[in-house]
Amino acid sequence: MNEKDNIILSTVLLGMEIEALWEEVRELSLGQLGRVERLDTPPTPLQFLRDFVSQNKPCIISNATLHWPALSNWTSDSYLNQALSASSAYSQMVSVHLTPNGQADALVPLNEISTKNDASSSPSNSFCFASAHVQHMPFPEALKLISSSNNISENIQPKVIAYAQQQNDCLRSEYSVLSPDCDPHIPWASEALGCLPEAVNLWIGNHLSETSFHKDHYENLYAVVTGCKHFLLLPPTDVHRMYICDYPAAQYSYSQETGDFTLELDKPLRYVPWCSVNPFPSVETKEEEMAKFPLYFQGPKPFECTVNPGEILYL
Secondary structure (H helix, E strand, O other): OOHHHHHHHHHHHHHHHHHHHHHHHHHHHHOOOOOOEEEOOOOOHHHHHHHHHOOOOOEEEOOOOOOOOHHHHOOOHHHHHHHOOOOOOOOOEEEEEEEOOOEOOEEEEHHHEOOOOOHHHOOOOOEEEEEOEEEEEEHHHHHHHHHHHHHOOOOOOOOOEEEEOOOOOHHHOOOHHHHHHOOOOOHHHHHHHOOOOOOOOOOEOOOOOEOOOOOOOOOOEEEOOOOOEEEEEOOHHHHHHHOEEEEEEEEEEEOOOOOOEEEEEOOOOOEEEEEOOOOOOOOOOHHHHHHHOHHHHOOOOOEEEEEOOOOEEEO
């Protein structure tokens, strides 16, 4: 056996060791089921703390919020419009995030940057981190804009995609009139975590609303009221597979007159560390993406789960 053979053999053995470590960590994170565990009923505080919180282990709790009036009330556009128009002579103004593609807080090619910017000072990579254009509008107008994308043919991309995703405790501020339709907190979770929620947010989107890979720095209870939400989840030890890089920050601007978006780099220039991987590359770019990010595409697949009305996902 020559030196080249030794190098190849060592590489193969190292790859096998890494794959074994991946499997062990995933089993530790999610157990032997190989999927996100579902509980038929809410756990006791002790069970939740012992089996999930302390183990940093996600789970879905079914039949957790079926008693909330929101599950029936919020399926009606007329109920929502009336509730958010009744507190004054004018409709409640809410924050709506607008993008041309449904991907707020995501990577966008630098060639979409407005020519008003000097992109020569940006890094050598070809992407920037784009934040949505945030516009305040009456709730009925916001709901109509969000819903309009559902009426468009699958083969046609709408010019603007709206997503109400403000993360500023908005259920208890912008949407406070709706807060009585939900419990103020989740008792078994609050007792296990030893605190009440710091923020309670309401997000309203459509099938085109998409959130890119990211990491939250806090405990998260995600309750679905109507529709469904699909998640791709990776354990924290897979961070090396995310190819996190610093990307220049940019901001979308939207013109109601023309219906067009412009994208401009922040001034002064700042950088945001973000995941480089798009788990759903197009047919045209799939081979290139797989070659560029082999640790992700050749490693274990993310855990997938769908959260339905009345269910809560714990992260």
